[in-house]
Amino acid sequence: MKRFSILLLSLLIIGTSLSAQGVQDTRHVRMGVVLPFKEKNARGAKMVEFYRGLLMAVDSMKHEGLSIDVHAMHSGASAADMDALIVSRQMKDCDIIFGPLDAAQLTGLADYCDLNDKILVVPFSSSTFQATGHERFFTITAPRENIQQEALWYIQDQFANYNVIIVDCNEKNEEGKAFTDQLKQTMSERGLHIRPLSLDSDDDAFLQAFLPERKNLIVLNSTSVKALNQLIPKLNDFRREHPDYHFSLFGYPAWQTYTSQLLSEFYAFDTYIYTTFYRNPLSERCEAIDRQFLNWFHTPMANTFPRYALMGFDIGYFFLRGLSIYGKERLLYNITQVPARPYQHPLHFEQMGDGNGYLNTFVQLVHYTPYQSIELITRNH
Numbered sequence: 001m002k003r004f005s006i007l008l009l010s011l012l013i014i015g016t017s018l019s020a021q022g023v024q025d026t027r028h029v030r031m032g033v034v035l036p037f038k039e040k041n042a043r044g045a046k047m048v049e050f051y052r053g054l055l056m057a058v059d060s061m062k063h064e065g066l067s068i069d070v071h072a073m074h075s076g077a078s079a080a081d082m083d084a085l086i087v088s089r090q091m092k093d094c095d096i097i098f099g100p101l102d103a104a105q106l107t108g109l110a111d112y113c114d115l116n117d118k119i120l121v122v123p124f125s126s127s128t129f130q131a132t133g134h135e136r137f138f139t140i141t142a143p144r145e146n147i148q149q150e151a152l153w154y155i156q157d158q159f160a161n162y163n164v165i166i167v168d169c170n171e172k173n174e175e176g177k178a179f180t181d182q183l184k185q186t187m188s189e190r191g192l193h194i195r196p197l198s199l200d201s202d203d204d205a206f207l208q209a210f211l212p213e214r215k216n217l218i219v220l221n222s223t224s225v226k227a228l229n230q231l232i233p234k235l236n237d238f239r240r241e242h243p244d245y246h247f248s249l250f251g252y253p254a255w256q257t258y259t260s261q262l263l264s265e266f267y268a269f270d271t272y273i274y275t276t277f278y279r280n281p282l283s284e285r286c287e288a289i290d291r292q293f294l295n296w297f298h299t300p301m302a303n304t305f306p307r308y309a310l311m312g313f314d315i316g317y318f319f320l321r322g323l324s325i326y327g328k329e330r331l332l333y334n335i336t337q338v339p340a341r342p343y344q345h346p347l348h349f350e351q352m353g354d355g356n357g358y359l360n361t362f363v364q365l366v367h368y369t370p371y372q373s374i375e376l377i378t379r380n381h
Contacts, residue, residue, distance in 0.1 A: 028067040029323050031058070032091050034075045034082075034099030034109065046308045047101065050123065052297055053312025054098065056289070060317055066324045069093075075100045082108045094118055095328055096319060101125070110134045119328060123315055135332065137357030138349060140315060142276070147253075148179050150363035150379075151274035152186050155217070155250065158272075158365070158377065162217040162248075164192075165209050167231065169199045169222035175252065176222040183219060199230055206238050216247040223252040225262075232265050248272060256366070257305045266368035273366045277306045278376065279344040286343055289313070310344040318347050332358075346378075 033054060035047040051072065058068050073090050075081060082105035091097060091112070096119040100109055103125045113120040114134055123140045131137045155164070164187060166180050187194050197209040199220075210216050218235075220227050228251075238245070248270040255273045259266065279286055293301045293309055301309045322331045322338040331338075335349045335358060349358040365377040 027065075027324050027327065028069075029320060030069045030093050030095045031071065031320070032094035032097040032099075033070065033072045034085065034091070034097055035072075035101055036075050036077055037072065038074045039077075043101070045302070046304070049302050049304075049308040050312040052293070053309035053314075054316040056292065056296070056309070057313045057316030057320060060313075061320045061324060064321070064324065066320060068320065075102070075105060077102045077104070079104045079108055081105070086112050091118070092116070096121065096323065098123060098315070110137055113137070117328075119319070119331070121315065121319055123311065131352050131357030131359065133355060134357045135355055138319075138335075139357065139359050140345070140347070142359055142361060144175065144178070146359065146361065147274070147276060147363055148182060150361065151179070152183060153379070154272075154274060154363070154365055154377070155183065156186070156190075159215075159217045159248075159250075161214065163195065163211040163214045164217045164219065165195045165197050165247075167197050167199055167218060167220045167227075169220055169224070169227035169230070171222045171224060171227060173222035173224060173227075175254075176220060176224075176227075179252070180219060180221040199227065199234075203238065203241060206234065207242065210238075210242070210245050210247065212242075212245055216245065217250055218247055219250045223254045225258050228255070228258065228262065228265075232262070232269075235269060250274075253277075263368070267370060267372045270370050271368040272377075273368075274363055275366060276360070276363055277311070277345050278364065278366050279307055279310060280374070283343075286310075289343060306344055314340070314342040314345040315347070318342070 033051055035051065036044055037047055037051070038044065039047070055070070058070060061068060071090065071094060073085060075085065082100065085091070086108065097109070097113060098121045100106065100122070101124050106122065106125060110120055112118075113136060119136045119138070120134070121138045121140065125139070125141065131139060164183070166183065169176070184194055195209045197205060220231065235247070249266070249272065251271060251273045253273065253275040255271075256275060256278070289310070290301055301307055318338055318340045321340060322335065325338070326334045340347070346362045346364070347360050348362040350361050351358050363379075367375045367377055369375060
């Protein structure tokens with residue numbers, strides 16, 4: 001297996017290029033990566049991890065006959081840094097650019113890509129206003145409001161006949177409050193009733209909130225592990241005292257980070273988590289790419305949520321394969337047809353109006369079943 005130079009993968013990669021010659025060289029793509037590589041902090045480390053995943057995607061596409069030049073550039077963090085990079089003309093030959101990380105740099109880079117006929121893929125920022133008027137702009141990470149709207153669709157579709165209980169955790173948790181407030185409004189508009197419950201309530205209050213003749217769906221208005229740890233013993237006590245009542249938990253993307261300590265409880269309580277990403281820890285395919293990463297870079301993949309190397313691979317492979325099949329001009333009109341098998345980040349793009357950019361709207365449910373298995377539930381796009 002070909003190994004990339006460690007120098008290319010270090011923080012001294014500004015302006016370097018890599019060429020992966022395919023067997024048939026059916027197409028040639030010039031790819032730019034514009035991220036804060038030189039930062040000596042956690043942000044910088046995550047960007048290097050993401051970049052390494054991109055390089056693995058480049059190697060995979062090499063074996064599919066694509067020729068690729070990779071230009072890695074340090075972005076800095078400010079709008080002025082981006083302006084200086086644009087003036088330097090280091091990106092002038094790129095067909096597609098991945099980056100930046102900082103929202104302050106988005107407008108300048110998007111304008112530049114528009115004026116110079118380049119595709120811009122923004123992996124991290126959840127801001128979408130820059131996509132207006134930028135048809136070649138692809139946002140990977142949707143704003144929280146969009147993700148929560150998709151999660152609400154799942155509640156209406158999968159739990160239409162459930163008794164929905166919202167548990168007030170007495171915390172200042174913006175994400176949890178925003179979601180449950182929207183859930184209340186949605187249910188009210190449909191003429192459905194939501195039962196409120198305080199986390200501090202006694203067994204009698206729990207008994208009044210639950211319905212014996214229907215399944216019950218419990219939604220906390222907090223994403224924190226502290227709230228979960230307070231709720232779990234109460235649910236255990238309730239189930240022991242009232243075994244005929246059936247309930248499920250509905251939770252947040254952050255709950256994936258709690259599985260190492262709460263997996264048995266997630267199984268026991270029939271838990272559903274909405275999320276834009278998921279890595280199956282039992283997948284042989286995921287284990288294989290973990291080993292490949294270790295062999296290439298002599299360090300294990302960072303165990304983060306999400307894994308930035310897998311994110312880099314999935315995004316890079318998707319767009320490089322799309323370009324190899326459709327070319328730069330036709331890719332925009334065939335973006336939903338790109339064949340890809342992601343490790344962690346499925347992508348489904350929708351255009352945000354005529355002449356505007358594209359937003360990844362993919363959201364799925366991760367279901368921890370009482371049979372100690374995990375199933376993924378997705379919309380039929």
